[in-house]
Each structure stands twice: as structure tokens, then as C-alpha cells.
Amino acid sequence: MGSITDKAILKIGKLTYTEKNWEALGSLGDLKVFPGDKEVSDPKQLFQENLQSGAYDHVVALYRSNDSTSLTGPFDAELIRSLPSSLKYICHNGAGYDNIDITACTSRGIEVSSTPVAVNNATADMTIWLMIGALRSIHVPYAAVREGKWRGPHFMPGTDPEDKVLGMIGMGGIGQAVAHRARAFGMKIQYYNRSRLSPELEKDAKYVGLDELIGSSDVVSLHCSLTAETTGLIGKTELGQMKKGAVLINTARGKLIDEGALIEALKDGTLRAAGLDVFENEPELRSDLVDLPNVVLTPHIGTGTTDTQAKMELLVLDNIKSALESGKLITQVREQLSKPKL
Template sequence: MSQRAALLIGNIAHARKEWQDVGQIASKLYEYPEGGSRDDFLSKCKSGVFEGLFALYRSNDSNKVTGNFNDELLDALPKSLKYICHNGAGYDNIDIEACTKRGISVSSTPIAVNDATADVGIFLMLGALRNITQSFQAVRQGNWRGNFALGHDPKNKTLGILGMGGIGQAMAHRAKAFGMKIQYHNRRQLPASEEDGAKYVTFEELLKTSDVLSLNLSLNAKTRHIIGKAQFDKMKDGVIIVNTARGPLIDEAALVDALKSGKVWTAGLDVFEEEPKIHPGLLEAENVVLLPHIGTATFETQRDMELLVLDNLKSAIKEEKLLTQVPEQQKEKANI
């Protein structure tokens, strides 16, 4: 077998031993820790420091070090690189089409993130239903209930899920325990066994009939600003928006306007259009529940994610295949 070196970009916090164990099957282990820069990383790639690189582990926070995996960076990486194992359910900072053209396969971490992200989604939904931010701020300011207003029960409300993948299905499962009716929209209807009683509707019907709309889809060129002014105009007056997926799915300025007008009663957001920057209108609004992108931030989930990346890395080195390859590349194979 030819040289099959592995590279870790960023840090591993919960599975360090398992990363070192990869050295038993890889010809060499390289590391590029946090603290570097894109220019330095590009320079090292071009100078041949990562000789024989076959597969790399891209940590969850490494994008702030290397920047996006675009044409410039992919051209600098060794031609021997065949696999990118990314730690994260979202991978919008990797140009999948450019990777595919270069014969580089990419994996992400679905499944491992489902429960923790859905838990945060339910937390945000309940907080938004009860308009909790006003009371939460008031009590800390010594103002007891402050500008208190009655909230809503989840029971008998219709939860519309845009993107019924693993996280969407986990969200639906939890919401049913609160007596909610579940409907969803995907590009394609799921098999009945995966719907678990949820109703499949068109995108337009989802917008028009949902009491709560949860965004659980990936970000790409087609889904950027999939929710904007035109979509808000179609929604019920007083709709509640929950987003634990990616901020740019929503036109944030249009959301602020919809919150001010009352079209959107409240919103629960874990992600933002220009993270870590947040639209001032959201920061000023008392009818928004805000979290700083912590959907997968539990010890258990972070370890599970790291282990899944390492399982992909080992599978790539030993068997030249990925366990959780990104869907776009799976479809590409199916069309060959």
C-alpha cells in the first residue's frame, strides 16, 4: 500500500487517544493546530510539508484557521489527498463540487448531532411559545415579571419542519410528546416508516398552515434565504420561527421586520446570518430567544462527533470509502 498519511487540522478534545491510534494504520500523522493562519497553512501545503497526505480530519472550529475549503485551498493541498473527514453536520464552508472534480470524497457527522440539536430546537421552541425572554430579562434586572405577556401551549399546535432529515425527525419525535401535530416538506416525500405519522405537504402549504416553523435543512446556494419577505407574507399571523440549522437560511433583515410587524410573534434562534455578528434588531427584540450556536455543545455529542470523524478517517485509509459521505457525492455516484 502506498503512503497514506493523515492530517489533523485543529484540535481533538474528547478522542485524543483514538486519534493517536490512527497512527497504527496511517503511514504518518500530521497535525496543524489552532493558532495558525490560512496563509501559513497554504504555504506549508505548497512546500510539501504534508507529504503523502491521503486523508485529513477537519475539526469543528478549524475554519477560523484555514478559512473555507475553496478552489485556492484545494489547489494547494497535496494531489495525494483523497478524503476530507469534516467534524460537523453542516459543511457549507467546503466546496463539495470542487472536491468532487478533484476526486476528493467528503464526509460529515450526521446522526451524531441529531439528539443534541433537536433538544436545543425544542428548548428554543418552548421558550418562544412562552415568550420567555421578557420574563428572563426582567427577573434578573429585579423587575419581577416586567413587560409580562401570556404565552402559548404547544398542544394542538402545528409544527412545520422544513428539512425532515435526522435532526428534523428527532425534532418531530420530541414535539409529538407535547401533543403537537407534525407536518413537513422535503424535496421528496419520505417513506411512511420514516414519517412516523407526520404529514407531507408542499412548501407553500407548510408556510401557510404551520403555527411553528422549524428550519432543519442544510445551507447551499439553493437554500440561502429560503425564508425571506415573500415567505413571511404567506405565513400565519403570529407564526413562531425556530432555526437551529444555518443562519443564512433566513433573510435576517426580513425576520426583524416581521417580528416588528407582529407577523412573526416570536423566534428561537441558535444560528445567525453573519455569525458571530447578530442583527441589532434581534438583539433589541424582547420577543426573540437567542443562543450562540450551541446546538451540539454537550460532552457526549462532541465526543460522538469526533469518534464518527475518526471512524470515517480509518475507513478511508483502510478501505478507501467513507461511512457518512455527504449526500451530494452519493447522488453523483448513483448517476454514474
Template sequence: MGDVLLIGDLKFVDPEWSSLSSEPGVSALHEYRTGSRDDFLSKLSSGTYGNIVALYRSNDSTKVTGPFDEELISKLPSSLRYICHSGAGYDNIDVAAATRRGIQVSSTPQAVDNATADTAVLCMLGALRLANVGMDILRRGRWGQEPLPTAHDPQGKVLGILGMGSIGRNFAAKARAFGMTIQYHNRSRLAPEAEEGARYVSFEELLRTSDVLSLNLNLSKATEHIIGKDQLAMMKKGVTIVNTARGKLMDEAALVEALNDGDRIWSVGLDVFEEEPKVHPGLIDNPRVFLLPHIGTLTFETRRAMEMLVIDNIKSALTTGKLITRVKEQDNMDGAK
């Protein structure tokens, strides 16, 4: 038996959260919906949550407690065995630190696949068609007075996907409907049935031969600024770049410089940024950059599915000792139970 702690707010599954109190293995529910990092750390030090076995957190709850870095994880009670996170990305959790303490971590990958891939399609089409330019002319009442840009179709283009996980594969399936050819690069090649005809290429070949390059990989120390000045210089002339994963995968200053330096980059479609909500002014000011304010999973259907998957992970953990969607890093880390 143990307690379960909610950190941050819920929007769609308050009844399901409350019903956890009657689940086997749950002795009490606790909530820390608002507060501060200092206050939360103080509560941890005082033993307020000394009997929790599982906790619910999200990317949004980082505003309440700050990141689950090594400092915070070191102060979590020894009873804690599961961190159940709402979000496909979990770069604000130090998974290695959690693993060293025998704490399993889950995320919500499948729940976000459609919405994030749909957003990638939106960013790709908006960027290829230079939609920003036309919308600006329309809104300023200059339609018919200023020239509209002649842009590009997706048909016949080579889509290169960096990070062919579940979101990348979902995006690939949607892009095929537009008549695009798919190639990808991962640390390791997928099984043939998962490729569905996509071509596996090296990182350098992906950069040099893709008409559209989409970033669909997790952020980590190894992938931060995986696209920088050198990589941008390798890209095919006229490339369109799409990023719906994490802003820090790209060096924004280098991207702005490349956009301003010539015609190598046709356009860019971004839903994520290095220092959200701050956006590099060179991106805002450039009409060839199609911008969205990180709305990738911001639909009623997807947010509810994410919250429900966290609840289901908690239930599974407490009844079977296993998480449904444990993060992959823990498969190869000692200490995860």
C-alpha cells in the same frame, strides 16, 4: 500507505487520534492545530503534506485555515482521497470542487441529532412562552412590578419542519410528546415508515399553515435566504419561527422588519445567525426573540461522539475505501470514488 493530517484542535479523542498511527494503511500522523490560511497554503505549496491520504477538519478549524473553498481544495496534494469533517453542516467545504478532484467528504450527522433537536425544543418553548421577557423582568428585580406575558402552549399546534432529515425527524419525535401535529417539506417525500405519521406538504402550504416553523435543512447556494420577505409574508398569523440549522437560511433584515411590522410573527427562537458571532441588533433588542449563541451541539457527549465519528470515518476509509457517513451530494456527482 499514506499519512493522515489533523487540522485544528481536539477536545475528547486525543488518545484515539494517536492510536491511528498503528492502523493499517497509516504511515504517519501530522498536525496543524494552530496557524493561518496563508501559512497553511504555503505548507501545501511546499509539499509539506505531500503524502496525506486523509485529513480531519471541523467547523471550528475554519478559524485556522479559512473555508475549504475551491482555492484551498485546488492546492491539496494529489494523494488526498478523504476529507473527514466534524459537523453536521459542511457549508464551509466546496463539495463540488472536492468531488472534481476525486476526494470523498464525510460529515457527522447522526452524532449531532439529539443535541440539535433538543436545542430546537428549547428554542421553540422559549419562543412560544416568551421566556426572554420573564427572565429579563426577573433579573432586573421587577418581578411583581411589571406584567408578565401570557404566552402559548405547544399542545395542539401544527409544527412545520422544513428539511425532514435525521435532525428534523428527531425533533418531530420530541414534538409529538408535546401533543403537536407534524407536517414537513423536503425536495422529495420520505418513505412512509420514515414519516411516522407526518404529513408531506408543499413549501407554500408549509408556510401558510404551520403554527411553528422549524428550519432543519443544510445551507447551500440553493437554500440561502430560503426564508425572506416574500416567504415571511405568506406565513400564518401568529407563527413562531425556529432556526437551529444555519443563520443564512433566513434573511435577518427581512425577519426584523416582519417582527416590527405587526403581529404576523408571534415569536422567534434562534441558535444560529447570518454573520456569527455578530447578531442583528433588531433581534437582540426584540423581547419576542429567544436567542442562544449557537450552542446546538455544545455538550460533552455530543462533541465526543462527533470527534469519534470522524476517527471512525478515517479508519473505515483507510481499511475499506469507504466513508461511513459520506455527504449525500456525492452520491449524484461524477468523480467521487
């Protein structure tokens, strides 16, 4: 393959399922990989050195992921300012992209894409798994039987999802996929969004205000993006407004919830249980959260299936291909298209 010296594409981190698709992008530009094949003791420093040395001066588009933040640090305003002037597209592997400063990108004329749609089904499946686990008080007997203690000394019967009201905060693709699955359990759906869905998408779900949803739902499930406005969306006040014995599910972002207030609500019985795949300061978990018997925990694996990971990687590479061939991203982040919505 000949060198295309006026245009390059940078991949930060590894691809697991779509390396051949990545190699095919070589027809559109020189392919660069960070950190490369060698082990690097301080990748963040090396990345900065590469930027300063001009190693990426012809990079037009780059591939990154939430995992690659450990290699470069977050794409905050400071890092965005140091990126080469040639860069026009950041194609991110992840539905959430709170580790990219979109405002800084926009001010520099850099367009950003993410991977919605590809994550919907796997994340919705995990949401339902956590919800059923929380409703059935699964943690204690699940741990006890593996320890040879059968149901354990503190087994508590669960409750059924049938006829329960599921309140969705955020009703995008993931929220709609959760609602579709929850209907099979006989649940009643209500949702809060900054804008109401069309009748075709809304189906039988009830559109309500945020306070009404929090106060009237048996299960509250979070499916909104993490922004300055939504950080701490569920705190002590909101938890106090929830129905006695309600359940809280979060597969979106940990910082949507005040974790300290959640722990107190789980301890004092305000909440029956919680199901969490994301945490306020992950990967670190608070010991007083882990020790609670009425919380079901998974380590941010909502999209952790081979099928979904492959779809996500492919969508990122398709975004790069589309951008370089037509100047348009397939799934550009909504902040760069219109007013943000939950």
C-alpha cells in the same frame, strides 16, 4: 512508533475527547497536526506556506471542523486546488459543511464525510428548547428576574404547544428527532422534503408542499442544508405568507433566513416570536435583532454537549479509519452519493 513515509493523516485543530483514538490512527499513517503545539500569529498564512513547502505531500486523509475554518479559511475552490495531490479524503466534524466546496472536491477525486446522526438528539433538544421559549415569550421575564425586576414591566403570557401545527422544512435525522419530541407536547406534525419519507419514518406526519407548510403552520422549524438553492429560503415573501402570530425556529444555518426581513416581521407582529441558534453573519449579531423582546437567542450551541461532541469526534476518526482500511467513508456527503435533498 515507526514512520510510515508513504502515507500521512493531517489533523487541523484540536480534539477534546478522542485524542487516544487519534493516536491509534498512527498505525495507518504518519500523524501530522496543524498548527501544532506553538501559538501561531497568522495560521492561515502558515497553512498556505506548509502546503507550498510540501509538508503535507503524503497526506491521504485530513480531519477538519467548522471551528478550524478560523485556522485555514474555508475549504473553497481556491484552497481545494492547493491541497496535495495525495489527498483522497476530507473528514469533517459537523453536520453542516457549507464551508467546503463539494463540487471542487469531487472534481479532484476527493471524497468528503460529515457527522450526521451523531448530532440529531442534541440539535433536536435545542430546537424544542427554543420553540417552547418562543411560544412562552420567555425572553422578557427570563432577563427581568435576573435583574431583580420579577416578570418585568412588559410581561406577556405565552401560548401552549398543544394542538399547534409544527411545520418541518427538511425531515432528515434531526427533523425526525424534533418531530418525535414534539409529539409528546401534543403537536400536529407536517413536513416538506424534496422526497416523501417511508411510512415507517413518516408515522403520523403529513407530507405537504412548501407553500402550504409556510401558510398553515403555527411553528415553522428549519432543518435543511445550506445550498445555493436554500440560501434566503425564508424571506419577505415567505414571512408574509405565514399565519399571523406564527413562530419561526432555526437551528440549521443562519443564511436560510433573510435576517432583515425577519426583524421587520418580528417588529410589525407578523410573527409572534422566533427562536434562533444560528445567524446570517455569525458570530456577529445585528443589534436590532438582539434588542427585540420576542426573539430567543443562543450562540450556535445546538450540538454543544460533551456527549455529542465526543460522538462527533469519534465518527470523524472512524471515517478516516474506514477510508484508509477499506477505501470507503462511513458517512460520505450526499452530494457525492445521490441528488441532494432538503
